[in-house]
Amino acid sequence: xxxxxxxxxxxxxxxxxxxxxxxxxxxxxxxxxxxxxxxxxxxxxxxxxxxxxxxxxxxxxxxxxxxxxxxxxxxxxxxxxxxxxxxxxxxxxxxxxxxxxxxxxxxxxxxxxxxxxxxxxxxxxxxxxxxxxxxxxxxxxxxxxxxxxxxxxxxxxxxxxxxxxxxxxxxxxxxxxxxxxxxxxxxxxxxxxxxxxxxxxxxxxxxxxxxxxxxxxxxxxxxxxxxxxxxxxxxxxxxxxxxxxxx
Numbered sequence: 001x002x003x004x005x006x007x008x009x010x011x012x013x014x015x016x017x018x019x020x021x022x023x024x025x026x027x028x029x030x031x032x033x034x035x036x037x038x039x040x041x042x043x044x045x046x047x048x049x050x051x052x053x054x055x056x057x058x059x060x061x062x063x064x065x066x067x068x069x070x071x072x073x074x075x076x077x078x079x080x081x082x083x084x085x086x087x088x089x090x091x092x093x094x095x096x097x098x099x100x101x102x103x104x105x106x107x108x109x110x111x112x113x114x115x116x117x118x119x120x121x122x123x124x125x126x127x128x129x130x131x132x133x134x135x136x137x138x139x140x141x142x143x144x145x146x147x148x149x150x151x152x153x154x155x156x157x158x159x160x161x162x163x164x165x166x167x168x169x170x171x172x173x174x175x176x177x178x179x180x181x182x183x184x185x186x187x188x189x190x191x192x193x194x195x196x197x198x199x200x201x202x203x204x205x206x207x208x209x210x211x212x213x214x215x216x217x218x219x220x221x222x223x224x225x226x227x228x229x230x231x232x233x234x235x236x237x238x239x240x241x242x243x244x245x246x247x
Contacts (some may be wrong), residue, residue: 001195002036002220003029004090005074005097005151005182009054013042015186022058024188026065032196033114034183036224037062037086038072038090040097043079051088069223074099074126081112093226095122097151102131105139111150122228127184128177129156129169129179140177149230151180154194157201173206176234179213205236 007015008022016022029037039055041047055071062069070091077100080087082196089096096116100109114122126130128140128150140150155161155170172178183193195216202212214231222229 001034001041001199001216002038002224003183003185003193003195004038004072004124004180004220004223005040005153005184006037006193007041007074007184007186008037008039008058008069009041010058012044012047012050012054015041016058017187019057019061021188023061023065025192026058026062026067026186028188029183029185029193030065030067032193034067034193034195036068036220037178038071038220038223040072040090040233041076042082043073043075043088047073047235048088060137072097072229076101077109077112080116084116084121087121089121090124090223091226093122093223094120095124095149095223095226097124097126099126100128100131103133105132105136110139110142110146113143114131117146117148122147122149124151124180125150125222127153127156129153129172130161132168134168134171137171137175137177140172141175144232145178150177151182152178152185154181154198155184155191157181158194158197160194170237174235174237176232178215179230179232180219182220205237207237208235211235 010016059069073088073089074097082100156165159166185193199212219230
């Protein structure tokens, strides 16, 4: 599996608190079957001067554990706009990971996302299931129709953020508003990876057998290859009979 959203870098945001925790997170990732991680610290004005050194110190640890790391960043939308000529993209691709503040999806926000698209970036919205609600679905569909992509959090599907977020995650998935599932891991305990759990969850609850492979690997590989091919589809849950007999 490939994780495109992870706060593994030490001393730059609310992710790994020290190198020991970063190493523990990398070990946990490897145990879950994650072989590639795009490291995505929250952007700050201070980050760029530290990025190279901080990335190299965790990259060395990851290589010893057999995990490949790639550079990336998570931007608030306003920061992405202000930095649009010098964005740290995901693995050096055209894809940029953007967080939009909770509850804010006004018309001007859609226009700002479109501005990033005009600059040549492929925009991925981070964790919409935690930032928005059912009332926002039509605007999310408009973004999807602009070829904007959505990254949902593995923990959301397995109940880490509560039942409401879990149900909304399912709705977004079933309506074709989920293109990537990533960990958004911040530590080695409460906010860990959950990719193995979500893979089991998808295989147990949804009809399309290829669903987990697309959302946890194939689409992420398109980022690493800087390919425009992102698999997009709707899905539906198995009924009780199908779940009982694993069909």
